[in-house]
Amino acid sequence: MSQMPLTHKRIARILGVSETTIKSYRRKFPNCIPVASKGKPIQFTEEALEVCRAIRDLFSAGFSVDETHQRLAELFKFITPPVVEEPKEEVEAVEVTLPNDYKLAMSNLAKSMVNLSLKQEQMLKKMVSIENRLQQLGLVNKASTTSPPHDPVLEEVRALAERTEELWNALACSRVEDLDVEMQDDYSEEQDSQTQKATVHRLVPLRDVISHDPPRKMFALPLLIQNNEGAYTPLVGRGNSRLTLNDFRASIMAHFVEEHCYTLRWSENNSGWQLDLLQERADVPHNICLIMAQTSTLSGSAMVIKDMTTNGHRITPDALQDFILDVYSR
Template sequence: MSQMPLTHKRIARILGVSETTVKSYRRKFPDCIPVASKGKPIQFTDEALEVCRAIRDLFSAGLSIEETHQRLAELFEFIVPPVFEEPEEDNEVVEVVLPDDYKQAMSSLATSMVNLSLKQEQMLKKMSSIESRLQQLGLADVRTSGTTSSDPVLAELRVLTERTEALWDAISCSVSADSTTHSDYTEPSPKLESQVQKAKVHRLVPLREAISHDPPRKILAMPLLIQEREGEYTPLHGRGNSRITLNDLRASLMTHFVEDDCYTIHWSENNSGWQLDLLQERAHVPHNICLTMAQTSTLRGSVMVIKDMTTNGHEITPGALQDFISDVYSR
């Protein structure tokens, strides 16, 4: 034992934390911090100091309470590993009733997809007609690679615009050359060759192939939480103080933000989990949000935990994100 008794106050002074923080360690890990004497004040063993030191370091590294408890069991022999309750399987058929706003959002999405597909089909027919006309004029076949973009849909629309302009310019140059020479076909001019090269692009990718893929359904259906700096999890709440999932957040954004204020949703997968970019590209004052999240297990089951949050490139607090979600549901 140390020469001076190890109390809450002394442990806090040694570790450089507050006395309240040390007491919170005992609440979160009641069977992990050995007590030497239950008098007033309570005194602890030397092992208790080392356990508190480990808890402080693990919380600073971003570990959750469950993960920290598991590591403590690996570091100290007298600590029992945590037991995670497996969810009971229920063979009963449960009827799932979807919210009205979710159904409306899915219906609007399906209608928009059909309209976009019809528009794309019309544009492809026009392009085929122009290509046929070019082939009749003796120009090269238009079937080589084009440019790429981080957003496949925008890239295809940009290529389509350039392709149309280049094809019309090529036709204009050919007609002009025929009217001035009145002779057999000769080598095309440099300007005509340049326009034809611009017109050579890939076949347009169908819209359903160009849209980025979402995470698996089980990921989208998990409750959404925020990881605090001390390792605790804070759930995000929607309408009626109910816990929300990624599906709920996506459906609300699609329903409540339209026209210039609408959000473009882009997913990307990394080594630790998923990154969700909400891009308000056409708004007068854009509000672009980036959420980096990972799947983890708690005593209640699997959840998606938001680890980093930024808006317009600046880090935001959990409270600011909750305010944003509350504003979405209040529209």
């Protein structure tokens, strides 16, 4: 090496960059570029030249500041690895604006509950009055008067619940029979099997579809797809922008409406999370099942989609990417 002192200007000339660039390296990576003398001008050690050379090469390869810092810690023993801080859940702020239709429906529901309570109270008063009158006329025996009070409202609710259950069962059986007759005339056996599998989701009563959403901080994580070789590929939207789990959920809910809308159902399993996208009102549903898990990369935490099926058939990562691009092209 040359015996000339290694200053900002000297290092910049050797590496073929500007002096301002070398100074920016020191600001972005404090305590990583060793200084030999703090006089004027500042002089650096031989290790400083090698560190700056590595920073230049890593930046040219497209590495971020955090990723570059991590690689420097692996190359040079005197450099401390960067400390990665997990995002605090309290920092996340989500503003939710309820639609006017939802507010109106909730207001009407509250009024209906108040009216129902008033009518129940009136019915109970009338029943007490009728029982007292029957006792005065001697039409009620002692056994009936000593029995526990009868609640007509409770009996009516029980009868309504039993009838609702019967209607659900009758509707499910009728729907399956109708679909069997129609599919035998219009579709092949393979299409008939696929449609019947998709129809199972639509026949499940709404009270049985219970979704357990993941923690809120997971929705801010970017989405990756794992291919057959195990490599990760970012899931991108319009303009090749990287999608987060929240972006994916919002795009599905915004671009598919009416009979094509999807119902999002989350469930937790041993390997992570399962997201079922169910088209419950479509003539031929396009139900999608995604198996995903949280993982860590050089850029930070992310949600990785490990397995994908549509109507029970496994699909490739390219098919899922095409589906996302189709959503953004609507």
